[in-house]
Amino acid sequence: MTEDATVVVAGGGLAGLVASRHLAEAGVDVTLYEREGTVGGRVRTHREGGFVFDRGFQVLFTSYPAARRELDFGTLDLRRFTPGACIARPGERSILSDPLRDLGALTESLFNREVTVRDKLLTLKLRRELAKRSREEIFSGSDASIGRYLREYGFSEGFVEHFAAPFYGGITLDRSLSTSKRVFEYTFRALSNGAIAVPATGMGAIPRQLADRAEAAGATVETDSEVESVDRTGDGVTAALDGESVDADAVVVATDPKSARDLTGIESVPTDARGCVTQYYAYPAAKRIDAGKRLILNAAGEDPNHVVDLSAVAPEYSPDDTTLLSVTFLGERTETDGELADLTHEALASWYPEHSFADLELVRTERVPFAQFRQPPGFRESLPGVRTPEGPVYLAGDYTGWSSINAAMESGRRAAEAAIDDLQVRP
Known part of the structure; x- marks a missing residue:
């Protein structure tokens, strides 16, 4: 490897954090710059009033290979969902589960009429x-x-x-x-x-752990610092940020898709988005609905698409006397928060006519216009690779594979390996 090789990582999402760790472990002098005040990219958690609010409904698939390789599940203290789902329609609810992993729901699943x-x-x-x-x-x-x-x-x-x-x-x-x-x-x-799960302290625990591991390996993580441009200069590259220039042997661009396209000029970075709106509701724990740790799916309409009693899955998400419901609407919605809340009340009241939802209180709305990039049939054939940019510039993001936590972390590792390989062959 070139002696004292330096690499700049632009973006502190999952891909950038994983790339930084692997680069640092290989002996590279690596600095990650994140424009926000905290790392995480699309995976973030906000805490307020004793509640844990993830940025939209997000879960970790425990069988994802990259997640198992890059994360310490024990430290994350994962809270797992029950397999399957509760299928809801006006006046009727039924359980459909995996009989091989959820023996308790075997009879209900076998006789499910949906x-x-x-x-x-x-x-x-x-x-x-x-x-x-x-x-x-x-x-x-x-x-x-x-x-x-x-x-x-x-x-x-x-x-x-x-x-x-x-x-x-x-x-x-x-x-x-x-x-x-x-x-x-x-x-x-x-x-x-495997299972789907959330860390006890929220999905933001995932990027925090990745950042800790990157820094422990020797990487520097700087927040509130945005890489504004990337210019190839001879055998190296210059990153401009906050009125100064940083020279490096290579740059890993691990920003959001639009920023990655702007920084690299790679038009194949997908920017067509799928969004969602997730609302969080407080509800008295004594009146908890009966779906347990399962998703509640709307079988009769689209609004909302699904509901989850997050406190049943992870009690740490809410105060002891309150349960936290997560309610997700698909797409970028034009309705006000209050209008979406009305739709939520109508749906829950129809699914659970034996309950009163007068105490259901909207406590937070998360509008996520770019939660995933669109993935129509054949989408992978047009995606860029980690080496698509010319020169010592590499892409790291789920948009080099498919829209998922697994692909984001996998791309970070592959981008780091590509940079390390290229630095080793340089004179």
Whole structure:
């Protein structure tokens, strides 16, 4: 490696933090610059009044390979959801779960009328098939939309519309199921092999841990500092920020997609967004709804797409006498916070006619216009790679793979490895 090699990392999201750690562990003098006051990118947590508010409804898939490699799950003190979901419609709720991992819901799932017996058998068949396929096999070959894929596989319209649409609408922010089937297959396999969970102190614990690990390895993390431009200069590169220039042997651009496109000029960085609005409601713990640690899916309409009793999953998210409900609407909504709250009250009252929701209090609204980039069939063929920019400039972001926490962390590692390899061969 070039003696005293220096690398600048632009952006303190998951990808940038992972890249910084691997660069530092390889002996590189690395400094990460993050424009916000804290690291995290799209993965952030706000605390107020005894509540824990994540920036939108976010969860960690515990079977993600990059998550298992880069994170210490024990220190995160994960709180796991129960497999499956509660399917809700006016006056009726039913449980549909994985009988192999949730024996307590076996009877309810077997007699669930929202899907057919054939659907349940096909689910087990698909689980066995995907368990045998590698990541490379899933993300290569022919592609189609999730909706088309499920119908051609033989699933009923009831399964597609009442379960898959709201459940994968929550994962892909696309209730129409027009997203690539590759995303469905990979996440379906991940759900079969692990759980979804949140850290006890909120999803922001993930970037905090990554930052701690990067700094422990020797990286410098500077917040409130934005890389405004990147210019190639001879064998190196110059990053301009806050009125000064920083010369380095390489730069890893790990910003949000729009900023990454602006900094590198790479037009293939995807900027077409899928957004959502997540509202948080306080509700008396004594009146807790009965879905437990499961998602509540809206089978009868789109507003809201799903509801979660976060306090049932992670009691640390709210004061002892209160439960915190997370309610997610898909897309960038034009309604006011109050109008969305009215829709929430209407939905909950119809699903739980035996409850009164007069005490339901809206305590926070998180509008996330860019939660994911769009992933239609064939989307991966047009994505940039970590080496797409010319010269000693590398991309790190989920937009080099697919929109997920796993891809973000994986891209950080690959960008660091690419920079390390190139620095080693330079004279």
